[in-house]
Amino acid sequence: MSEAFSELNRLKDKLAISDAVIEKAAYIYRKALEKGLVRGRSSSALMASALYVACRDTATPRNLKDVEQAANIKRKDIARCYRLLVKELGLDP
Secondary structure (H helix, E strand, O other): OHHHHHHHHHHOOOHOHHHHEEEEEEEHHHHHHOOOOOOOHHHHHHHHHHHHHHHHOOOOOOOOOHHHHHHOOOOOHHHHHHHHHHHHOOOOO
């Protein structure tokens, strides 16, 4: 759990993202944990996609490529987790 949040702080520095966006990403990630979406999946990919959702939600101009490069996770994996989060948590895509 804590390693996921230290990963989030690392991404915050790399992408120069505000605390509000980070808080939102952490909230989304916690929701995913509660629903058991992390089991069997890469927690870092899920965290990266939660961050991407938070960026979109707060109109922070960061695209998938930015997140992909900062997190060092394949875009395909982030996109897959993103779709999962949107579907399972009922988020606006």
